[in-house]
Amino acid sequence: MRTPRLRVDRERCIGAGMCALTAPEVFDQDPDDGLVLLLHGEPSTDHRAAARMAAGVCPSGAITLHEPESSGS
Amino acid sequence: MSESVHTVTTLPTERRSGLPFDPPAELLDARRHGPISRCTHPGGKPGWLITGYDLVRSVLADSRFSSRKELMNVVDFELPPAPPGEFLLMDEPQHGRYRKPLVGKFTVRRMRLLTERIEQITVDCLDAMEKAGPPTDLVTAFAKPIPTIVICELLGVPYQDRGSFQEQIDTFMGGATSDEELIAAYTATQEYLAELVAAKRANPTDDVLSELTDSDLTDEELRGISLILLAAGFDTTANMLSLGTFALLQNPAQLAALRADPSLTDRAVEELLRYLSVAKTFMRTALEDVELGGQTIKAGTTVVLSYNTANRDPERFADPHVLDLRRQDAGGHLAFSHGIHQCLGQQLARVEMRVAFRALIDRFPTLRLAVPAEEVGLRPETADIYGVKSLPVTWDKEES
Numbered sequence: 001m002r003t004p005r006l007r008v009d010r011e012r013c014i015g016a017g018m019c020a021l022t023a024p025e026v027f028d029q030d031p032d033d034g035l036v037l038l039l040h041g042e043p044s045t046d047h048r049a050a051a052r053m054a055a056g057v058c059p060s061g062a063i064t065l066h067e068p069e070s071s072g073s
Numbered sequence: 074m075s076e077s078v079h080t081v082t083t084l085p086t087e088r089r090s091g092l093p094f095d096p097p098a099e100l101l102d103a104r105r106h107g108p109i110s111r112c113t114h115p116g117g118k119p120g121w122l123i124t125g126y127d128l129v130r131s132v133l134a135d136s137r138f139s140s141r142k143e144l145m146n147v148v149d150f151e152l153p154p155a156p157p158g159e160f161l162l163m164d165e166p167q168h169g170r171y172r173k174p175l176v177g178k179f180t181v182r183r184m185r186l187l188t189e190r191i192e193q194i195t196v197d198c199l200d201a202m203e204k205a206g207p208p209t210d211l212v213t214a215f216a217k218p219i220p221t222i223v224i225c226e227l228l229g230v231p232y233q234d235r236g237s238f239q240e241q242i243d244t245f246m247g248g249a250t251s252d253e254e255l256i257a258a259y260t261a262t263q264e265y266l267a268e269l270v271a272a273k274r275a276n277p278t279d280d281v282l283s284e285l286t287d288s289d290l291t292d293e294e295l296r297g298i299s300l301i302l303l304a305a306g307f308d309t310t311a312n313m314l315s316l317g318t319f320a321l322l323q324n325p326a327q328l329a330a331l332r333a334d335p336s337l338t339d340r341a342v343e344e345l346l347r348y349l350s351v352a353k354t355f356m357r358t359a360l361e362d363v364e365l366g367g368q369t370i371k372a373g374t375t376v377v378l379s380y381n382t383a384n385r386d387p388e389r390f391a392d393p394h395v396l397d398l399r400r401q402d403a404g405g406h407l408a409f410s411h412g413i414h415q416c417l418g419q420q421l422a423r424v425e426m427r428v429a430f431r432a433l434i435d436r437f438p439t440l441r442l443a444v445p446a447e448e449v450g451l452r453p454e455t456a457d458i459y460g461v462k463s464l465p466v467t468w469d470k471e472e473s
Contacts, residue, residue, distance in 0.1 A: 015176030016415045021423075022404065024181075031183075034176030057405060059415035061134065 003042040005066045006051060010035045012062040019063060023050035027063075036062060078368065079106035081122050083113045084377060085354075085454035093451050093461075094320050094349060095394060096381040100124055104382050109366035112377060116148030121368070121376040126386035126407070128366050129378045133412035138357035138376070139164050140414060145356055146375045158290070158297020161305065161414065168413065171298055174288050175417055178281050184420040187223070191425055194222050195432045203436070207467040208443035216315035216464070217243065217307075219429050223421070224306045228299055229273060229280025238265055246308045262303075263296065270295045306418045309352055310425050312452075312460030317345045317430065319449060319464055322442055324396050331398055332434050341398040342426045347406035348396045350381035351459045355410065380407045381459075443467040 015034035019027035108125020142162035155162035160171035244258035277283035409416035443465035450462035
């Protein structure tokens with residue numbers, strides 16, 4: 001099974017910190033500009049649910065999660 | 074279709090007595106009819122009221138809706154644009170010009186570094202409460218001083234100026250008894266902030282305001298930004314601490330669970346934010362005709378977004394009117410808004426609340442109201458931020 005891929009858009013990011021709060025293993029904030037830093041583009045199974053939640057709560061829609069197309073369906 | 078739309082009378086509507094934590098019954102009733110209703114703004118202008126979680130969230134994320142003060146079509150005179158720096162009431166690109174330099178100063182990491190200092194400020198307040206003995210007003214002894222001292226330190230207000238400065242902001246943020254007093258306090262605060270900006274520019278110290286002087290922002294803009302940080306960062310947290318304590322005292326099983334399990338603190342804070350939503354409504358004006366929830370919002374019409382009703386939407390939160398500190402999904406609340414204006418200081422507010430609630434309930438195991446709950450004075454719905462006027466509490470003194 002392939003892992004979902006995360007993408008972040010620093011142009012859209014407003015630095016609210018919801019991702020770093022929700023999934024600190026996957027996201028951080030740049031100490032200078034406060035904008036999103038993606039630590040793991042393909043989060044491990046343990047952190048996938050948190051990463052998905054972070055994408056959902058992001059206030060500016062700066063995080064997108066690309067689910068790999070499962071073979072055969 | 075418009076004849077089937079639910080209509081709410083003139084906003085705001087008052088809360089039902091005996092239910093201090095619930096949104097006004099008329100707003101909850103509106104949501105039951107659907108996520109969008111017609112309403113009349115306080116100044117008599119027609120508009121729309123959005124009460125459903127999904128719809129509030131979608132408007133907040135939609136750039137066809139403006140935050141610009143001068144576009145708010147609610148009163149029968151033209152509102153002036155927001156003064157320089159007051160970016161809450163601006164759209165991009167002006168909003169971003171002010172917000173961007175601040176973002177790095179309010180990150181999750183940087184706010185957590187303040188934990189120890191906030192713990193010390195909290196301990197000082199609790200020590201003073203204990204020394205003075207019960208009963209006391211939790212608002213003046215605890216809920217107000219903690220966020221006020223924190224924001225003063227962040228802005229770099231010198232220690233010797235804090236007393237008079239706190240009095241001023243206290244007066245203009247809810248304590249004023251007349252328009253004259255309000256204007257005088259507002260003017261005094263503006264004058265003080267102008268002096269503070271000049272002082273930081275001349276002699277930078279280790280604080281956010283000094284750091285901001287190292288940018289292309291003008292003195293006037295810096296003053297506006299300081300005012301926004303104060304207004305948004307102090308009254309909100311202060312009211313969450315006092316109203317939140319009131320809510321915990323009225324839900325003894327929840328309070329006992331929180332007391333017994335410190336690991337519940339973070340989640341409890343999110344649930345209190347959802348349940349109380351002290352920043353209860355914001356407005357947006359449509360920049361073009363927008364289809365919303367089956368209705369057409371005409372360009373230039375102002376919509377009221379009811380955060381507190383959205384945070385009680387049963388389609389989003391199961392048993393929404395129950396305070397459940399163990400709730401798993403409270404973190405999706407809109408208490409800090411959504412979209413580009415989502416609260417800049419939310420990570421600071423979280424640290425303040427986590428520290429302060431925890432320390433308070435640990436220090437006073439027998440904390441309780443000193444008056445019947447019905448006698449606790451509540452802010453009217455016309456106030457921007459909801460909360461209690463005062464919260465008389467008492468506790469059993471330790472045998473010494």
